Amino acid sequence: MRLVMLGTGGFIPTETAQTACYLLPEVGVMLDAGTGLYRTSRYLPEDSELDVFLSHAHGDHTEGLTWLFASFMLQELRMPGVDETAISGILDRSNARLHSVRVHATQSTVDALRAKFEAFHLDWRLLTSPEALPQGGRITHFSASQGDEVGFRLDWPGHSLAYVTDTTAGPDVKYIENIRGVDLLLHDCNGPDRMAGLMARISHSTPSAAALVAARAGVKRLVLIHHNPMNWSIEEDLGSARRIFANTEIGTDGMELEF
Ligand SMILES: [Zn+2]
Numbered sequence: 001m002r003l004v005m006l007g008t009g010g011f012i013p014t015e016t017a018q019t020a021c022y023l024l025p026e027v028g029v030m031l032d033a034g035t036g037l038y039r040t041s042r043y044l045p046e047d048s049e050l051d052v053f054l055s056h057a058h059g060d061h062t063e064g065l066t067w068l069f070a071s072f073m074l075q076e077l078r079m080p081g082v083d084e085t086a087i088s089g090i091l092d093r094s095n096a097r098l099h100s101v102r103v104h105a106t107q108s109t110v111d112a113l114r115a116k117f118e119a120f121h122l123d124w125r126l127l128t129s130p131e132a133l134p135q136g137g138r139i140t141h142f143s144a145s146q147g148d149e150v151g152f153r154l155d156w157p158g159h160s161l162a163y164v165t166d167t168t169a170g171p172d173v174k175y176i177e178n179i180r181g182v183d184l185l186l187h188d189c190n191g192p193d194r195m196a197g198l199m200a201r202i203s204h205s206t207p208s209a210a211a212l213v214a215a216r217a218g219v220k221r222l223v224l225i226h227h228n229p230m231n232w233s234i235e236e237d238l239g240s241a242r243r244i245f246a247n248t249e250i251g252t253d254g255m256e257l258e259f
Helices: 035-042 059-077 084-099 107-113 174-179 193-201 207-217 235-244
Strands: 002-007 021-024 029-033 051-053 102-105 123-126 131-133 137-143 150-156 159-164 184-188 222-225 248-250 256-258
Touching: 002 035, 021 035, 029 035, 029 059, 035 059, 059 084, 102 107, 107 123, 137 174, 150 174, 159 174, 174 207, 184 207, 193 207, 207 222, 207 235, 207 248, 235 248
Parallel strands: 029 051, 051 102, 102 123, 159 184, 184 222, 222 248
Antiparallel strands: 002 021, 002 256, 021 029, 131 137, 137 150, 150 159
């Protein structure tokens, strides 16, 4: 299955990294809806439904919901034969797709966002576990931090993915059991090892700490995401991280991963 990294940054978009958004085009599943969502029209099939799963309510994970309608419209406007007479049909179909988008989140996240995005008439759903996904898959969620953030695990026969963000990795984090053995782990990595103290205070992770979680959980591949916009390089720590968990790499916008 293919995963497209629409936004691998955190906090605020930069020239190289939009904020958190990850799309599985083959099944119409999106993990978080940061500013990277604006790239959706390039990847989501035009006849696809869309289920968005939100880890928490912060803007760098949710502001992109604003661009759903325009994304659907863009796909229509790129089709041949668009002219003045076609525009009302395009608006109707784009609105119909917008109103059919299911946004799955915890009660606290729905409470924080529903009024803000009321004008879009999205289909808000409270998270339950497990929930069925297309092609025989299922998604479960779990507490991933001391706060409201949840992580996700997606399983299909023969392949699996876990997504953990906005949390401080460590050898004893409780979610290790939730992500055990997945083929691909996307894990928060917001700053370098030398800033581990600050990362812990702001509920984020370093390369070596994320690698330790990957090793303890027995995953097959680790991709570091949620990069900082402050030029705090994590590349200097890639060697250290790979000594802990060899199959570690840094995710970037536009990267496509098979798992
Ligand atoms: Zn964030």
